[in-house]
Amino acid sequence: MNSENIQLPDFLIADLYRNSLVITGEEPKTGNKITIPGKTVTETGWYLGSNLQKITLVVNEKEAVYLPDDSLQFLSSILGACKFNIGDVAIVNHHNNPVDYVSLKEKLSPGFLLLFGVTAQALQLPFTIPYYQVQKYDSCQMLLSPSLNNMLGNSQEAKLEKSKLWLCLKKMFNV
Numbered sequence: 001m002n003s004e005n006i007q008l009p010d011f012l013i014a015d016l017y018r019n020s021l022v023i024t025g026e027e028p029k030t031g032n033k034i035t036i037p038g039k040t041v042t043e044t045g046w047y048l049g050s051n052l053q054k055i056t057l058v059v060n061e062k063e064a065v066y067l068p069d070d071s072l073q074f075l076s077s078i079l080g081a082c083k084f085n086i087g088d089v090a091i092v093n094h095h096n097n098p099v100d101y102v103s104l105k106e107k108l109s110p111g112f113l114l115l116f117g118v119t120a121q122a123l124q125l126p127f128t129i130p131y132y133q134v135q136k137y138d139s140c141q142m143l144l145s146p147s148l149n150n151m152l153g154n155s156q157e158a159k160l161e162k163s164k165l166w167l168c169l170k171k172m173f174n175v
Helices: 010-016 069-079 101-108 157-175
Strands: 033-036 039-042 053-059 088-093 111-116 135-137 140-145
Touching: 053 101, 069 157, 088 101, 140 157
Parallel strands: 053 088, 053 111, 111 140
Antiparallel strands: 033 039, 135 140
16 A cells, blocks of 8 residues: 555544644633544544444553554554544543543443553453454453564564454454
């Protein structure tokens, strides 16, 4: 894919550049509403996306606010294959915003929880889950996976990780 032809949705651009865009008029306040044709999104600051389908993705990225560009592009393509987009999910970077499962459940009400490079213990879950095993708990389907970085590129190892993830996502989302 040619990186010069990537078009990001309006809500994603607004979310990525919320603190660096010039705003004229009154000063922004916490919890600003961003209007996108057909929907209103509440600006949160601690997660990326609109959480429209109650799918929470938790990552652990030291070098990015949410995700590095290459990981975000890969994630977007995987979501697209599942008939979702970034607006359907909430991406939480556990490194920058450590949260536990109870907090995620209260604030985001996930029906699906995907952990990339984050352990069940990091979310204070009362159990462990092996990678690539869909687990139901508290009305939520969970999946643990290695970091998205392990799936980037065309190496044999990356292809194997991608295929394992894809098989689980097909099962979770009935694709």
